[in-house]
Amino acid sequence: MDTASPDEMARLRQAVVACAADGPDGAAAARVATVLAAELRLRVVVLVEGESDRAAVEALAHRRGRDLATEAVCVVPIGGATSIRRFLAVVGPGGLDVGLAGLVDRAELRFFRRALEDVGVGLAGFFVCDADLEDELIRALDVSGVESVVAAEGELGKLRTFEHQPAQRHRPQADRLHRFLGTHSGRKAQYARALVQALPLDRVPRPLDDLLTYVGPRLEE
Structure with missing residues (x-):
């Protein structure tokens, strides 16, 4: 197969996630993942903490005219940093053994560092968001830019109601x-995608930009 859809x-x-879950269907999922990885000539797995991170990575790639599937790059949300070891067992050395990359929140970096070092990989290709990707996107667009996106999504009224909740009134916007x-x-995930769509391409957060550069065509054999 030349390229993946x-x-x-x-x-x-889905097979990687099911395999990492280590449930009753784990063995079958592992077989599916192994076969598909070979058929699709899987090159890199990008491990991210959640679906919003995946949405942002894929949205930015699309804006830049890239199709990660045809580049044999699979973005996999792991459902939280503490799951990193289970996913490395599936896609890292001893598993699919493909190239690895990812995004990690600063507070969760210790989980990633230890797990990656334990499998002999290290942090190369993993980029740190401060404090997380949402913070990075809010800083890149600034408050007024984010509010414009919320308005475009039809939720400005909901935002104003939320702001007036007692717990929110005295917090920075x-x-x-x-x-x-x-x-x-x-x-x-909705807003990760929408905020990336609204970003000027010269203001892309550094971790997101570096990740897409890292998994770019320069890694192809």
């Missing part, structure tokens, strides 16, 4: 925006 890469991602973006399931 997004649907095929999604199947691979950037902090309130950060909290608002994560107030219900799916909103973080």
Whole structure:
């Protein structure tokens, strides 16, 4: 197979997640992941903490005219930093043994560092967000830019209501925006994608920019 489609890469991602979960279907998922990785000539797995990080990475790649699936790059959300070891067992040395990269929140860096060092890989290719990707995007767009995105998503009224909650009234607006973006399931991914779409391409957060550069065509054999 010369190139992978997004649907095929999604199947691979699902198999990796199922295998890392180590449930009753883990062995079958491992076989599927192994076969698909070979068929799709998987080059790099990008490990990110959640779906919002995946949404941001894929949205920026799309804006730059890149198709990560055809580049044999699979972005996999691991469901939190403490799961990193289980995913490394699937895709790292001893597993699929492909190139590794990722994004990590500064507070979670210790989990990634120890796990990567223990499998003999190290942090090369893993880029640190301060404090997390939402913070990076809010700083890149600034408060007014983020509010414009919220308005475009039809949720400015909800934001204003949220801001007047007693727990939010005296917090800095950037902090309130950060909290608002994560107030219900799916909103973080929704806004990660929308904020990246609104970013001037000369203001892309450094960790996100460095990650996409790292997994770019220069790594291809």
